[in-house]
Amino acid sequence: MSQEQIPKTQLAAVSDDASGFEIREIPVVQANELEPGRALVKVLYSGVCHTDLHVIKDDWPVKAERPCIAGHEGAGIIVAINDPISKLKVGDKVGVKWIAHSCNQCEFCIAGDEPLCLEAKCSGINAQGSFMQYCPAYTSQLTPIPDNLDMAEAAPILCAGVTVYKALKNSRARAGQWIAIPGAGGGLGSLAVQYAKWMGLKVIAIDSGAEKKKYCEEIGAAAWVDFKESKDIVAAVKAATPDGLGPHAAIITSPQPEAYLIAMEYIRPRGTVVAVGLPPAGAYVKADVFFTVLNNKTLTSSYVGNRQDAIESLQIAADGHVKCRIQTVPFKALEKVYTQMAEGSLVGRAVLDLFA
Numbered sequence: 612m613s614q615e616q617i618p619k620t621q622l623a624a625v626s627d628d629a630s631g632f633e634i635r636e637i638p639v640v641q642a643n644e645l646e647p648g649r650a651l652v653k654v655l656y657s658g659v660c661h662t663d664l665h666v667i668k669d670d671w672p673v674k675a676e677r678p679c680i681a682g683h684e685g686a687g688i689i690v691a692i693n694d695p696i697s698k699l700k701v702g703d704k705v706g707v708k709w710i711a712h713s714c715n716q717c718e719f720c721i722a723g724d725e726p727l728c729l730e731a732k733c734s735g736i737n738a739q740g741s742f743m744q745y746c747p748a749y750t751s752q753l754t755p756i757p758d759n760l761d762m763a764e765a766a767p768i769l770c771a772g773v774t775v776y777k778a779l780k781n782s783r784a785r786a787g788q789w790i791a792i793p794g795a796g797g798g799l800g801s802l803a804v805q806y807a808k809w810m811g812l813k814v815i816a817i818d819s820g821a822e823k824k825k826y827c828e829e830i831g832a833a834a835w836v837d838f839k840e841s842k843d844i845v846a847a848v849k850a851a852t853p854d855g856l857g858p859h860a861a862i863i864t865s866p867q868p869e870a871y872l873i874a875m876e877y878i879r880p881r882g883t884v885v886a887v888g889l890p891p892a893g894a895y896v897k898a899d900v901f902f903t904v905l906n907n908k909t910l911t912s913s914y915v916g917n918r919q920d921a922i923e924s925l926q927i928a929a930d931g932h933v934k935c936r937i938q939t940v941p942f943k944a945l946e947k948v949y950t951q952m953a954e955g956s957l958v959g960r961a962v963l964d965l966f967a
C-alpha cells in the first residue's frame with residue numbers, strides 16, 4: 612500500500628485549550644489503520660492563515676474540538692490510501708484545505724456549495740489539519756496540485772488563494788472596474804490584489820505601513836490607502852477612482868471589524884461589498900438602510916470555495932499569473948508567526964516547512 616517507510620511518530624502542533632498550542636510527538640496513523648475514505652498525506656509545507664489563530668484562540672462562535680491540530684494550507688504527498696473508489700493514488704501531490712470533508716451527495720454539495728454541506732468537516736475544528744507531518748486526510752476534499760507549481764508556493768493558494776478567487780467571482784466586478792481590498796498586505800489580501808489584476812480589475816489596496824504599500828504597488832495595485840494614517844478612509848477610497856464615485860466592489864479581507872463599518876459607504880451605487888474576513892464574535896457590518904436602498908448597494912459574503920474553485924485558483928498560480936510572497940520558516944517558528952500575524956507585521960504569507 613505504501614511505497615515509503617512511514618514512521619511511528621511525528622511532530623504536530625496540538626492545541627489543548629485557548630491558551631495556545633505545543634509542538635509535540637504524537638503517533639502516526641499507519642497504512643493498515645487508515646479508515647475507509649482516507650489518505651495519509653505527508654505534509655511538506657503548510658501556510659499559516661489568520662483563521663488558524665482565530666481557531667486556537669477560540670475567537671469564534673464555532674469552537675474547535677480539543678485537542679485540535681489546526682492548519683489548512685497543507686501541500687503534501689499521498690504516502691498511503693484506503694479508498695478503492697478515489698482516483699487518487701500514492702505519490703500524488705495534494706492539498707489539505709479548510710473544508711476537510713464533505714458528503715458530496717446533499718443539495719449543497721451537488722450544487723457546488725460544498726462549504727455549506729451539513730456534514731462538512733473543517734481542518735482544526737473537527738478534523739485534523741496540516742500542522743502535522745502525516746495527516747490522515749479525507750479523500751473527499753483533497754485537491755490535486757499541478758506538477759509545475761512549487762509546493763511551498765502552492766500552500767497559500769489552498770485557502771487564501773481559493774477564497775479570494777471565489778470572492779472576486781462573487782463580487783460581480785467586471786474587467787475595467789475598480790475594487791477595494793482592505794487587508795491588501797496580508798495573506799488573503801495580497802493574493803486578492805493579484806487575482807483581481809489578472810481578471811482585469813483596478814485595485815485600491817487598503818492596509819497600513821510602508822512595506823505593505825510598496826508590496827501592494829509592486830503586485831499591481833493602482834491606488835493605496837493607509838487605514839491607520841488616513842483621516843477619512845471613505846473619502847480617500849472614493850477619491851482614488853477617476854470619477855470620485857468609489858469602487859464597484861470591495862472584498863473585505865481584514866480580520867478586524869473596523870473595515871466592516873465603512874465599506875458600504877465607499878462603494879459606488881450598484882456596488883457590492885463581499886464579506887470574507889472573519890473578526891472575533893460580535894462584529895457587525897454597518898449599512899445605512901436608506902442609502903443602501905436608494906443606491907442599490909449589495910452586501911454579500913463568500914466562504915472559501917468548492918473543489919473546482921480550488922483547481923482553478925491553483926492552475927492560475929501554476930500558469931504564473933499570481934505568486935504569493937512567501938516566507939518559508941521551520942515548523943518550530945509557528946508561535947512567532949502567530950505573534951507577527953496578531954501585531955499585523957507579516958507581509959504576504961508565512962509557510963511552515965514541516966520537516967525543517
Ligand code: 8ID
Nearest residue numbers: 661662793794796797798799865866870887888889914915
Ligand atoms: O472563507 C472565508 N471567508 C475565509 C477564508 C480564509 C480566511 C476567511 N478568512 C479570514 C480569516 O479568518 C481572517 O479573519 O480572513 C481574514 C484574513 O486572513 P489572512 O489574510 O490570513 O490575515 P492576515 O495575513 O493577518 O492579513 C490581514 C491584513 O488585514 C490588515 C492587516 O494589517 C493585515 O495586513 N488589516 C487589519 I488587522 N485591520 C484592517 C483595516 N481596518 C486591515 N486592513 C484594512 N483595514
Ligand code: ZN
Nearest residue numbers: 660662770771
Ligand atoms: Zn484560511
